[in-house]
Amino acid sequence: MRRCLLLLVVLAGFVGLTGAPASAHGFSSVVYADVTSDQPNHVRIRLGLEYDLLVVSVASAEHDDGFYQDGQPAWDDGDYPAMVEAVRKHAAAITGYVGQRFTVRTGGGKACTPTMEPDVSAELNQTQDVPYATVRFDYVCPEADETDHGHVIRSTLFADSEGFVKQTKTVLTYEVDGRSGSAALDDAHASFSTEQAWYQRFWEFFRLGANHLLTGLDHILFLVALIAGSRRLREVVLAATSFTVAHSVTFILAALGVVSPPARIVEPTIAFSITAVAAFTLWRLGRSRGRASDLDPGGEGFLGLDRVGWIRLAIVFCFGLVHGLGFAGALGITSSFSWQLLWSLVVFNLGIEAVQIGIIAAAFPLLALLRRKSRTLYLWGTAALATGVSLMGGFWFVERIV
Template identity: 60%
Template sequence: MSRAVRTAVLLASFLGMIFLGAAPASAHGFSSVVYVDVTNGDDGHVRTKLSLEYDLFVVSTADASKDDPLFRAGTAAFDDRDDRAMAAAVTAKADEAIRYVTDRFTVSSDGQACTATRAGDFTMGVQEGVPYTTVLLDWTCPRADEHEVRTGLFPDSEGYVKGTKTIVTYEMDGHSGSAALDANMPSFSTAQTWYQRFGEFFRLGAEHLLTGIDHILFLLALIAGSRRPREIVLAATSFTLAHSVTFMLAALGVVDVPARVVEPIIALSIAVVAGWYLFRLWRRGDHATDLETAGHSHFSLDRAGWTRLGVVFCFGLVHGLGFAGALGITEAFSWTLLWSLLVFNVGIEVVQLAIIAVVFPLLILLRRRSPKAGLWATGAISAGVSVMGLVWFVQRVFGL
């Protein structure tokens, strides 16, 4: 086996591992996000405001309580998108609903469990076009300056969603901040340090990219169509800068674009970026990776490079709305959480650069050892990515 063929096999194996690792958990549609605000309540209580995806909440509660009437009433109200009927369905089974929450979401202080009491009625709202139920709980705790919040809501074991995230904002005990909780990091202390808080969001950003097959495919399309390291690094960085802009604007409540618009465009962007390289292969053949006369700017990109960079930046703006939607960010959060979300973006960028650092040198080596094999490999990757992007575009436009 020649060195060029061995390199091609190694490249294909690495990409295969990425696909196999990312495929089971898409960034969109298979997970849920719970939102929790923690504040000091009256009479020394801890007040928590929990917002939970309504249909998931109903199904999970009904399953845990073996309550078929709740399931029938709740799902019928959900199908009709009747807010009053949805709130009434949960309120009629308030004990079961609260039991489901408090069995999986707890507050403690000094190692002692706090006792929860419902404060007010269930209310309805909308996050990214999806009905959410909000419930207020007052927790009676031993007096302490530090509280621990722990969550196990909507676990994978229930079989309905995978990788539930719980985004917590808190302002109490003289501390304020935010936390991102999941099965790997199920709890936090209100006295946690800033670097612990940011570390959680860095990890969340890294996992979000690694478990999002559509974002991985977009990155692979960028890698396959890049001709030299400078191009791919600039493309990935411009993509990160662009999605950071819209991600933060969404977090500030400045922009709010429905998922039914964002998600098809994300799928189309994957197909377009991959198809762009296929078109270049069709027009230029063996010279598809040749550089035109470079400009005299600091980046030394040719016209094709600058055009591609602009297209990637524009699509990055749309992907930022997708990231915001995946975390359910549809209203302004605190400045503390905004800093955490910036760290979330840093986590995405670090993982992008790590993938580039592994894949792109293999691609360059393959192109140098066997230009034909390099063209075939990148063409095959781009064709596969383009087809997947088009399939997703049709599915998301027609709701399949």
């Protein structure tokens, strides 16, 4: 029994080290969409698209090598006027690509036809830290009849099947058909109706938040490091609460456009936080010299934490602030969308918390049982887990810096 338990813990650390993707966030993208209607039978779409991804996707899908030849050097040089010129020059290919993957239909299922408008711009997206192109389309819809209530919008832009990125999200706001709101689309849930209820819209963001934590291995490993280093339930609850408060603060601040540090700073810091928290656990294990009793909480300070407990809590809070920026970056939040998306983003955050609570509820009792049954086995298992997590965080840190 003891050998099986030890094997499970060691395997968990090994999976964290070898089974992870090269980067938890580095190969995904966010599409911004603003949907309005200023006249009957017309739906206007403003799309924010990652520029280099637009170039390779359109060039590949539409067999337009000219767009790649014009657009890629402009992106390499950071020449925004040249980027805009390349988009305008290849409007037909871009319309062909977008028209097949961002569709608008009437409530009765009639397709609307897109036309790309000449108003194009390109600029650096501060949150994603990459150039974005903003293109506008006018979708002309057939005359409405008694079956046409609302519009159905579907986005499969930059889908996984194209092979360039994975888990692209389309975050949109809309004010059409006398309704306004926001929605989040991905490969699994690619369409929505402007007639859907508010709770359906909120469910999309809750699901998206839960899915982000489940697929964001760096955040999960940080949580695992918290659990492994907690000596009793009170510590893991306080650590998780501290982490939640911290990342909620920066998440909302990013939603309001108050802070927007670039991803090239946020992502390596998240990776470093994983290593730091796991290394703190290893340092404590090293100081104990194999004596599990030395890891027991000492004294009863404020909230039942001793000096080591408070130091760890401070570390968790500081890094939680950075993780909040990472969560915000998952949706590519910019100030132009913030107010209308605010409540949806709160629900996104609730989805993150639901998964976080589930992981703690599943993992901590197992470690507590292992600690009670065999202190020695607990020490070795915790050390193996913390080592695997620390090495994975270090690997990500170097990779994201490079």
